[in-house]
Amino acid sequence: MRLLVVEDEPDLLASLTKALREEGYAVDAADDGEAGLSKAENWDYDAIVLDVMLPRLDGWELLRRLRRTRKTPVLLLTARDASRDRVRGLDAGADDYVVKPFDLGELLARVRALIRRAAGQTSNLIEIGPVTIDTAARRVLRDGQALVLTAREYALVEFLALHRGAVVTRTTLYEHLFNEDDDTFSNLLDVHVSNVRKKLGADFITTRRGHGYCLE
């Protein structure tokens, strides 16, 4: 999963980015509205965490312009808890909001819920044959046994599970599993796919030669 955080407060931006990366997300950062909009328009993020008060271009305007081209789920960070502001945010196309100061746990849960809803999932448990993926606990079980996966491996499994039945290209996987600082020309993806197959079974991930990967 690849996320964008748009926040002008440097300390907050740093800690949010760090927390989300540690959750296994690939995270891009933007510290003003214009940079945020340009990234959001050019990448297919799985979710955007957007502060409302931003220099150059505020959150409302960013959201309004973004909605012309993209349906990326957006979580608003607002310091205003007046319902008028929340209504304005939701009407402008936000999918959810948290009021500052928020608990990190709540923010992470809301981000998970946004991504899940965008993929058409209503539960945080995805079952594929003998394999169960718990997106809240970020765990994968096979026949009731918890498996040890790295954050990247988990992210790969979760992304494919959320797009179950569809062929996911390598480019898409690179875009959603790695942030802008990672080296996308490496064969990291092949390594992760091979590791997942070792842990979950060789036929868990199907390769469509010339197209990409798929979870049947």
Next chain:
Amino acid sequence: MKGFASIRWRLQIWHGLILVLVLAGFGITAWELVRANELRRIDADLSERRSAILASLRRAREDGPPPRGLPPLRGSTDGEGSRPRDRGEFPPPPPRDFRLGGRDVGLFEGSDRNAYYYALWVRDGTELARSAAAPPGLTRPDPAAATNTIRMIGTRRELFEYTRPGECVLVGLDIAPQMAGLRRFAWPLLLAGGAILALGVAGGGWLLNRALRPIAQISSTATKIAVGDLSQRIPIAETEDELGELAGVLNSTFARLETSFAQQARFTADASHELRTPVTVLLSQIQTTLARERTATEYRDLLEACQRTAQRMRRLMESLLELARFDAGQEPLKRAPLNLAQVAEESLELIQPLAADRGLKLGTDLSTARCEGDASRLGQVITNLLTNAVQYNRSGGEIRVTTGTDQESAMLRVQDTGVGMAPADCERVFERFFRVDAARTTGAGRTGLGLAIVKAIVEAHGGTVSVSSVPGEGTVFTVRLPRR
């Protein structure tokens, strides 16, 4: 309504009581006057009849045959010689067969309504004559106790007189019918009085209502204000009267209260809003770090970040407290003669490193500008303006500081080559927490209160601060302080 303890009811009751007293006094006086008049008329009639009897008696004495053959006026040799000295002083007694003269009888007899009666006694108490209408139990008034010549016996009013020879003449009348007539007259009097009382009370109530309506309005408005609706005002119809004046004064008080409450409420909301960002930063950093085991370096980074945030909160708090003290007029100024140019130089030294970081040129044109004020406060004004000029400048731009004097004031001007502001923003730039773009805290020291503090300090010195700006070219802040 506060029941009978309210001013309205107390006034109404007092008004009613006074009306009752006045009407009762009036009615009693009127009744007494009529009664006295009636009695006077009766007394006059009685007196007329007494005179007639006396005249009749005199005539009888003169015309009638002298008793025991003696001439009535020559009593010195008559059988009453036992009291010779009485002769001449005591005329002879009237004839024993005394009767009223024909004309005078009509005074006592005749119609049924003529109920006058008389009685006549000689000196020794024997009754000489009495009219047919005289009541049976009629007795001669006691000559010794007869200080008053009018007496009331039951409903009978009697007038009597002792003549010099000692006869007693009494005329009387049973005045029961007259008194009954008077009582009949009392009823309309009572009815009229009651009607006037009712009208008076109703009219008084109406007047009271009219007079007290403004008070009720004031009270109901005050109640609404007391429960929190400060936008309420008392409707004023008549501004000339005293209550209108009071309402006007109250209204302007309410307006001041509303403004000050609104300011307070906005300020509190802004302040808590401003505190949210640093608190969010703290929470987010701490919770991220605590999510798993960290290295010592990471903990150190966290603590440093927390320190930065805490310092920012301290700055915000200090600025807020400072402004609150200015608002309350509690911030004392240590006024002393000073030169603005000198104060500006000290501030420029402080800001120099910050300007150098951004590659800004500092230009000065400092001529002597003497005024009176608190040097450290005015230094804060200049530093805030300079910080502002640094933060909003383009990199490689310029800041120009000018001091000088004109006729009335010492002047300080800080000019930058920054992004400038739209005229609408210029108007609001001294407002607390106002920022030109929605940028929050890109610069570390910014609280959004710097220019508000500038304004508060300058105004506490009796000066003015103004701003003019051309978008894209730069902004000029001008401070003017009264000259010494």
